[in-house]
Amino acid sequence: MSTISKWMHLLKNDIQQKYNDAQPLFIVHDKYLYINEVIRLFEKENIHHSILYKKSFDGYILKYFPPSPPVNICQNEIDLFFHSLPKKGPVKLFQISTNELYSEKEAKSEILKIFLLTYYTKIVVDKTIIKDDKNIYKISVHEDSIENMFERKLLYFEYNEKMLNNYQPGA
Amino acid sequence: MILDYIEIDIQKKFNISSPEFYLQGEKVNRKQVIQWIDIIFDEDEHYGIYRWPYYRHIKKHNFSLKSFFAGPPSNICLDMLNSSLDSIQKNSSSDNNTIFKAGFFYYTENELRKLLFNSMKMGYSDILAHELPSTTQPTIEISISDGGCLHHKITDGYMPLTYKEDNEHNI
Numbered sequence: 001m002s003t004i005s006k007w008m009h010l011l012k013n014d015i016q017q018k019y020n021d022a023q024p025l026f027i028v029h030d031k032y033l034y035i036n037e038v039i040r041l042f043e044k045e046n047i048h049h050s051i052l053y054k055k056s057f058d059g060y061i062l063k064y065f066p067p068s069p070p071v072n073i074c075q076n077e078i079d080l081f082f083h084s085l086p087k088k089g090p091v092k093l094f095q096i097s098t099n100e101l102y103s104e105k106e107a108k109s110e111i112l113k114i115f116l117l118t119y120y121t122k123i124v125v126d127k128t129i130i131k132d133d134k135n136i137y138k139i140s141v142h143e144d145s146i147e148n149m150f151e152r153k154l155l156y157f158e159y160n161e162k163m164l165n166n167y168q169p170g171a
Numbered sequence: 172m173i174l175d176y177i178e179i180d181i182q183k184k185f186n187i188s189s190p191e192f193y194l195q196g197e198k199v200n201r202k203q204v205i206q207w208i209d210i211i212f213d214e215d216e217h218y219g220i221y222r223w224p225y226y227r228h229i230k231k232h233n234f235s236l237k238s239f240f241a242g243p244p245s246n247i248c249l250d251m252l253n254s255s256l257d258s259i260q261k262n263s264s265s266d267n268n269t270i271f272k273a274g275f276f277y278y279t280e281n282e283l284r285k286l287l288f289n290s291m292k293m294g295y296s297d298i299l300a301h302e303l304p305s306t307t308q309p310t311i312e313i314s315i316s317d318g319g320c321l322h323h324k325i326t327d328g329y330m331p332l333t334y335k336e337d338n339e340h341n342i
């Protein structure tokens with residue numbers, strides 16, 4: 001199942017819960033499409049995720065926006081990861097993909113940027129090295145599944161229920 | 172040359188005319204600094220999705236060079252966004268009914284602002300626009316890229332040279 005397919009099915013379930021609408025019609029440009037037609041179209045256009053959903057009179061208008069996971073949830077998850085590291089022992093330094101060394105504060109800020117800008121949200125410690133009385137953590141950040149992201153509330157659907165009287169798709 | 176900007180900035184901020192640079196604790200000459208800067212700005216493989224402009228982080232007294240992911244200041248992004256949209260609207264026959272096409276989708280001006288602001292925070296700063304022929308309503312096609320001149324990015328404040336004056340863990 002493609003990413004957009006997973007994404008659209010999560011959206012369909014969300015719409016069913018929120019609006020009690022089991023067969024939502026989606027609007028892309030001026031066309032009314034059922035979920036499978038949207039998936040086919042978006043797969044063709046290479047659109048994976050991050051779509052704002054505007055409920056119009058009779059359907060849900062789909063538009064692409066860059067990912068923007070909630071900052072506070074990202075920060076909480078990053079804090080939890082750092083809390084899980086041993087409290088005692090040598091000073092901790094961090095490497096994230098390059099050889100450069102970051103303090104804990106800097107590493108938190110860099111990982112937050114990765115979360116917010118790339119949608120990669122799974123932190124993995126690849127290696128730890130003790131060097132010159134410092135504990136160096138080699139870290140990488142990976143993509144999580146759409147379902148997990150949704151569970152973790154890093155992914156959500158945004159609705160704008162304003163009726164778009166003047167909405168006229170591109171000619 | 173980026174190094175010239177760094178040196179001018181150091182002179183202005185710290186009144187040091189011949190700064191010495193360190194990478195990972197090792198003293199480096201000008202040629203090595205230039206090589207490092209070239210690698211940083213040409214590198215686009217980290218996390219494989221976006222081309223990242225990096226920021227330098229330089230410590231006072233023997234300046235230690237460090238790179239960071241893109242993180243342009245929000246107020247600068249907003250200023251650049253407003254001036255770009257003003258200029259687009261001045262140079263086109265747009266009115267309140269104008270819609271904007273970006274990629275596959277159509278946006279209102281407010282939606283476009285959200286889309287472009289998020290893209291600018293990711294490091295994309297060059298907004299291009301042209302009018303599309305339309306029989307129904309004015310339509311402007313927008314694209315955004317990271318192809319901007321680094322010198323302008325620095326002088327515009329989009330890519331600030333940042334300093335850290337405490338000697339955190341002797342990194």
